[in-house]
Amino acid sequence: MDLIDDKGRFFGTVNIIDALAVLFVLAVVAAGTTFVLGADDQPTNAPEALTDNSTNTTTIVTLEITGIQPYVADAIPKGPIDTDRITAVENKSVRPTEVVVTAQDGTLHEQQHPRKQTVTLRVSLNTTTTEDDLTFGDKPLEVGRQLTLDFGQVTVEGTVTGIANEN
Template identity: 35%
Template sequence: MKVIDEDGNLFGVVNVIDALVVLLVLAVVVAGASFVLRPAPAPEEPETTTQYATLDLGTHPDYVASLVEPGENISFGGQSELTITDVYATEVNGNQHVLARVALEDVAGTSPFEFAGEPLRINRELTLTTPQYRVAGNIVSVSDAGSELPLTETQVVLRSTVPSEAAADIDVGDTYTVNNRTLGTVESVSVYGTDNPSVNTVYVGVSYVTYERSSTPRFAGTVVEDGATLPFRTDSYEFSGKVVRTNAAQQAGTEATRSVTLQLEDVNPETANSIHEGMVEQFDGEAIATIDSVSVQPTEMVLVSQDGNVYLRDNPRKKTVTMQATLRVRETASTTQFKGQPIQQGSTVTLDLGTITIRATVTAL
């Protein structure tokens, strides 16, 4: 069979001209459909910019504070997105005080920068809402860069009075941890006896991770300065200590030994006879004070006779104890310190000698 016969029909059925018209119409329909069904081009995303801020989220229970972590992304609608980049939590009165560094992303072009439709202002409140928690905080600082909080290491020496069991547990290298972040490390420790044998005075050198605001270091909401009270806690013990030295983790001065003369007056014979050469106050195997010699004499008393004569006599019930002792001290250019306190002639020192605790007067130094 001919493809096109003498009448111009295609395969003897359809006129060639008609077939071409049909094909042309079909081509137009297909082209139109493809144009209509082609997806519209996606609108271009507006350009964004990022600012950084520090939020003071206040105090919260441990189970809430521990949920605030770096990496959390929080949408405030539209192009406004907040990302937590750093977190610093310290313990305050049984709760945790939380500071968060955040990156704030929003549409570029506004001056000043706006986030969620409002300028970033100091003290502006932002509420962070996630499936796990909802906390609100105030902006305390704003900057163009810096994803980390302004944290620094600050060294101090703390003085505290603690139970003897706790004092024995304090050791160099102990760490204070909150939410798996180390906030403090013990650098030095000195333990001294007191009038109470179950209580010790401790001097603990600590390196704290502090938050620096306006060039002032803060820890647990407290400015780190002389006289401030700061906490320290481990799984075994906890205490609060008074800052007695800043920018150092050791007590002032250099360690030395000093021979001194000590005296007890008007003590009963039993007490006098219980003090003897070789007695030692020590901690962790190190001598703090050693009694080198002891002299016991009756305490003299003044008697006045009926005729007005004055007599100096020995008191049969009271003794005077004179001791030579070697003390472990720290010496500075201006003072000699024993157990963290300056001593001089006339000072009173307390010695825990194991079987007896005495308060003696320094008569020669």
């Protein structure tokens, strides 16, 4: 007795296409059940999950945004900002982005990019302070973290290089 006969049936009784269809349906049902039942095990970072010991604070953050076009740097506003996450841009400095280039002899040299700019911002952010953590956007605020800030007319991503409480 062959595993699959000349009519395409397993052991002469079950059609192989039907068997694959049943296995596919079972796999989909198992994946759906795992997705639905496994969702309750996920920790939540929602603001409602904050403890009673948390307080809203304003934190001054130094942010470095590298390799952006001049029109993006110009579009970053300075002064008060009307958003839930950003209070104000306290200071903004713009300089050419430094890049490393390889010379024909293989040596590395640092030089200014002809167009791209680096912007350093000192920004007041609305943060949450708990006993152990300072958070922004439901994630810990720490030096080296990448932040995406939406200023309305422009959205930029930069690296936190310094943190100071305003309190």
